[in-house]
Amino acid sequence: NAGVTQTPKFRVLKTGQSMTLLCAQDMNHEYMYWYRQDPGMGLRLIHYSVGEGTTAKGEVPDGYNVSRLKKQNFLLGLESAAPSQTSVYFCASSLLIARGGGNTIYFGEGSWLTVV
Amino acid sequence: AQKITQTQPGMFVQEKEAVTLDCTYDTSDQSYGLFWYKQPSSGEMIFLIYQGSYDEQNATEGRYSLNFQKARKSANLVISASQLGDSAMYFCAMREGDAGGTSYGKLTFGQGTILTVHP
Numbered sequence: 064n065a066g067v068t069q070t071p072k073f074r075v076l077k078t079g080q081s082m083t084l085l086c087a088q089d090m091n092h093e094y095m096y097w098y099r100q101d102p103g104m105g106l107r108l109i110h111y112s113v114g115e116g117t118t119a120k121g122e123v124p125d126g127y128n129v130s131r132l133k134k135q136n137f138l139l140g141l142e143s144a145a146p147s148q149t150s151v152y153f154c155a156s157s158l159l160i161a162r163g164g165g166n167t168i169y170f171g172e173g174s175w176l177t178v179v
Numbered sequence: 180a181q182k183i184t185q186t187q188p189g190m191f192v193q194e195k196e197a198v199t200l201d202c203t204y205d206t207s208d209q210s211y212g213l214f215w216y217k218q219p220s221s222g223e224m225i226f227l228i229y230q231g232s233y234d235e236q237n238a239t240e241g242r243y244s245l246n247f248q249k250a251r252k253s254a255n256l257v258i259s260a261s262q263l264g265d266s267a268m269y270f271c272a273m274r275e276g277d278a279g280g281t282s283y284g285k286l287t288f289g290q291g292t293i294l295t296v297h298p
Contacts, residue, residue, distance in 0.1 A: 096284070172223050
């Protein structure tokens with residue numbers, strides 16, 4: 064049972080290069096998310112998806128694109144990387160939230176991205 | 180708009196003592212959930228405890244308890260009998276629309292508190 068898996072875990076990019084982060088979950092979750100974490104700050108939502116083929120913007124979407132072509136995968140793309148995108152990226156997935164709430168959210172282990 | 184505030188950038192506690200990490204929140208939603216996560220130096224996000232806004236009792240999970248004061252909009256984490264392995268960053272987070280399931284699970288995080296446990 065892998066849970067939420069992110070690849071790659073570490074990457075160094077040059078300014079202007081492009082790359083894609085892959086998030087895969089094997090729990091059949093409807094919702095998936097990409098967050099970024101900068102030093103001294105909590106996680107901030109970049110984009111999210113409420114189902115296959117759907118995506119929506121979060122708090123800090125600029126400079127990123129996402130796709131959810133398959134329910135189990137959520138891709139985060141950087142078309143032209145900038146030093147400001149140096150960060151730790153976390154993917155998460157969630158069950159539909161049942162009445163009464165509860166913890167339904169599962170995080171990946173993070174991807175460390177440095178843009179030089 | 181949601182907002183989570185953690186006013187303690189760093190906290191120190193002696194091993195085996197209890198410590199309280201503060202969290203206040205702001206939301207106009209009547210239904211929401213509050214979470215605490217632990218982030219050790221290895222970087223992963225570890226879920227600790229959850230409190231729903233309609234829960235009448237404070238949540239507890241082993242050595243963790245959540246002191247939920249709805250009128251004050253605070254959700255402080257209490258760690259009893261601190262251990263050296265508790266040294267980490269701790270995040271408070273909120274999710275709107277819990278009872279109706281309309282939030283799509285999005286979380287808003289505070290800035291975190293670094294806890295250091297001394298032997």
